[in-house]
Amino acid sequence: xxxxxxNAEQMxxxxxxxxxxxxxxxxxxxxxxxxxxxxxxxxxxIAFAQSCLETGNFGFSQSAVALExxxxxxxGVTANGMKGNSFSTPQLGxxxxxxxxxxxxxxxxxxxxNIDPRFQYVIRGSAKYVEWLGIQENxxxxxxxxxxxxxxxxxxxxxxxxxxxxxxxxAEGADQTIQxxxxxxxxxxxxxxxLNVRTAPCMGNNVSQVVYDGIYTVVGISADxxxxxxxxxxxxxxxxxxxxxMESLPSLSSYMVKVTISDLNIxxxxxxxxxxxxxxxxxxxxxxxxxxxxQGATKWGLLKSYQKNRNGWISLDYAIRV
Numbered sequence: 001x002x003x004x005x006x007n008a009e010q011m012x013x014x015x016x017x018x019x020x021x022x023x024x025x026x027x028x029x030x031x032x033x034x035x036x037x038x039x040x041x042x043x044x045x046i047a048f049a050q051s052c053l054e055t056g057n058f059g060f061s062q063s064a065v066a067l068e069x070x071x072x073x074x075x076g077v078t079a080n081g082m083k084g085n086s087f088s089t090p091q092l093g094x095x096x097x098x099x100x101x102x103x104x105x106x107x108x109x110x111x112x113x114n115i116d117p118r119f120q121y122v123i124r125g126s127a128k129y130v131e132w133l134g135i136q137e138n139x140x141x142x143x144x145x146x147x148x149x150x151x152x153x154x155x156x157x158x159x160x161x162x163x164x165x166x167x168x169x170x171a172e173g174a175d176q177t178i179q180x181x182x183x184x185x186x187x188x189x190x191x192x193x194x195l196n197v198r199t200a201p202c203m204g205n206n207v208s209q210v211v212y213d214g215i216y217t218v219v220g221i222s223a224d225x226x227x228x229x230x231x232x233x234x235x236x237x238x239x240x241x242x243x244x245x246m247e248s249l250p251s252l253s254s255y256m257v258k259v260t261i262s263d264l265n266i267x268x269x270x271x272x273x274x275x276x277x278x279x280x281x282x283x284x285x286x287x288x289x290x291x292x293x294x295q296g297a298t299k300w301g302l303l304k305s306y307q308k309n310r311n312g313w314i315s316l317d318y319a320i321r322v
Contacts, residue, residue: 001105001128001296002273003232004034006045006161007199007208014161018057023067026058029090035194035210036091036098039111041272041295046130047073047097049157053150073097074145075118085117104133104144108272108296109317130155173202178220178229184249185228186215189242201227201235208234214293218245254289254304257319264318266303268311272296281314285322 008031015022015030030048037044051072055063064077069086070093076085087093096116102108103122110119126142127133134150135143144150178201189195194210201222216236220229227235228245237243264281267274271294281303288301290310297315306312 001041001102002043003295004037004043004045004209006048006158007206008034009199009206009208010161011045011048014157015052015057018052019059022058025090026067029094031194031196031207031210032091032094033098034208035212036095038209038211038295040098040102041108041111041297042098042102042105044098045158045161046154047094047101049154049161050101050133051097052157053153069093071096073100075100075116087115100144104128106296108315109298111298127151173222173224173226174200174204174206176201177223179223181218181221181228182247183218184215184246185218185230185236185238186244186246187211187213187236187242188244189213195236195242197230198227198235201229211236215246215249249290249292254287256285256322257288257301257316258285258322259283259314259319261318264314266306267300267313270294270300270302270313274313277312279312286314286319288316288319291316 011030012027015026033044033048037047054074055072060066064074064082065071065084069084070090071085071087072093074084075096076082087096092115095112099110099114099116099119100122102110103119103124104127107125123140123142126140127138131151132138133144134148135141135146136148137151187195189212194212196207197209197211199206199208217231218228219231221238226238228238229235259281260283262280262283266277266279266281268277270292273295287304289304289307290302292300294300297317299316300313301316301319302310303312303314
């Protein structure tokens with residue numbers, strides 16, 4: 001679980017070097033690993049590295065699945081000779097893979113509708129580390145694949161992806177000054193191709209992620225006024241046809257929630273990528289004063305007792321509104 005380290009261009013460069021005959025459709029779908037990963041809080045670059053392992057770098061030589069199945073992770077191949085599952089589009093195939101990884105890595109609820117046909121067979125949270133995806137290395141003897149060192153092979157591919165990024169040329173505007181700016185940007189673009197999030201404030205071969213909606217924290221704006229710098233360090237267009245800038249988050253009336261578990265973590269920010277405070281809510285009724293999107297949960301809520309410093313967030317997946 002977490003944010004991807006490799007970006008889409010690094011992944012494309014890797015696969016083009018490993019498979020000089022790679023299909024253009026494969027290169028086109030690479031950003032889907034990142035956007036689908038963001039939706040569920042799963043690292044899309046790890047999913048892509050796994051696909052490289054399962055498909056022979058998308059050459060499908062000696063692979064149990066074929067390109068037209070849109071199954072890039074060997075899902076449903078539980079014995080030699082089996083063809084595995086098929087999906088109608090690459091996006092749905094990648095979504096199912098991301099959901100299956102989330103089933104192993106986390107006990108959090110899915111954000112998108114479950115389309116993973118084998119989700120129910122996974123013991124939730126049984127492989128929190130990539131290495132544990134290999135049955136032989138998993139302490140519980142559970143995992144994705146039976147081959148020795150399965151998870152380590154995925155990590156080796158990931159390291160090569162990050163290490164083999166093409167240098168490329170610097171696009172015009174990439175090195176422009178960024179002025180400090182505080183606020184939020186709301187993405188409302190619903191096009192099938194999504195809205196590109198880039199590694200530099202310019203057009204070019206620098207797409208890191210694709211998003212379709214959501215609210216993101218802004219920390220700066222480019223000198224030409226065309227790009228917002230996000231808290232993540234990435235850049236998104238300032239075009240009013242795609243996004244809306246907000247100086248503050250929309251107001252939310254406080255409400256009460258009931259927590260029925262004794263060990264619900266309180267985190268310093270809205271997401272599992274934020275540190276735990278070391279405190280737990282305990283069972284009881286609590287006041288939520290703000291909601292936010294974040295990885296690891298469908299929605300996060302800010303506790304009233306932490307409102308002043310805004311450093312006390314809980315997953316609302318484990319709370320019932322009362």
